Amino acid sequence: MRAHALVLTAASVVLVAGLSACGASASDDDEPDHRTFDLPGRTLTVDSDDTALEIVAADGNPEGRIEVTRWFQGTVALGKDPEVTWSMDGDRLVLREKCSGVVADCSSKHRIQVPRGVTVEVEGKDGSVRARGFRDALDIRTTDGSIHVTDTSGPLELRTGDGSVRAEVSSRTVRTHSGDGTVRLELSAVPDLVESRSGDGSVTVDLPRASYRVHTETGDGAEDVSVPRDDSSPHVVSVRTGDGKLTVRTAN
Structure with a gap:
């Protein structure tokens, strides 16, 4: 019996290894x-x-x-x-x-x-999300997975517990949050509000040329803010990262 069990165990290990190798x-x-x-x-x-x-x-x-x-x-x-x-x-x-x-x-x-x-809302538990072409509000929340949004002008709210966030959009309102992952925002229109948070990962925000009311905070990482700043500007940018570099700059 013991020898038979060992044979089955060995066969199972080989089977598991074979499946894992394929994926x-x-x-x-x-x-x-x-x-x-x-x-x-x-x-x-x-x-x-x-x-x-x-x-x-x-x-x-x-x-x-x-x-x-x-x-x-x-x-x-x-x-x-x-x-x-x-x-x-x-x-x-x-x-x-x-x-x-x-x-x-x-x-x-x-x-x-x-x-x-x-108007679209995504409630994802595990898996990446890509979206494009939206003029209306888009709200994406996933527990574990990256988010990438392109060619979009409607209000955005993007949140992931574990994964990167990337957006190349012309939205006037953008809110993002990543518990563990980088955030990269490239805006082609001057926004009214950008609010971005990352618990562990860098945050980079590329903005059109304009003056902005900028609020930044980082727990452990360098800050590089090179956009024109104006505390009375109606265009607000608020960026915070717990651990990672924070960059807010004018797009080339």
Whole structure:
């Protein structure tokens, strides 16, 4: 019995090592699933638990509908078969992945195409989020994953517990927070308010040429503020980092 158990244990170790070496990647899915959901109003909440998200505001999308594409790769050698689900509950799109067992390796990605004029809120638990093309408010919160927003002019609120934040936008209001990760903001229009926080990581803010009312604070790191400063300016920039370099400068 003991010899048999040792053989099984050794086989399991080899199996685990083999799966870990491969690593599932959603990009290997050559036949992604597609689905269209009705959106009852002008707001959308994306509720995801373990997936990479790409969210796009597009003129070509029919009003009142969102289009979702899903890529998935997964194997479970010692446990239940993996499962991914998607459903719409009112204005909440719920994305779930079940992948558990002694030996489990899964990866998923969703692209969500949203009509123009929709306010989007993302509640992510684990996974990166990329978004582009928004003219309306965008609120992204993820427990563990990076955030990257481009080609956006609506108000932004970006928050991650563990991951970097990057935004290349023309938004007038930008609020960001990273518990552990760098923050990089590149604004192409003079903002009314930029508020950025990082617990552990550098913060860099590139701004158009103008005078700003600047507030900065760093617990352990250098500060480099080179934008023109004016305490009466209506354009407010507030940046704080617990541990990391803080830079506020005029974009080239």
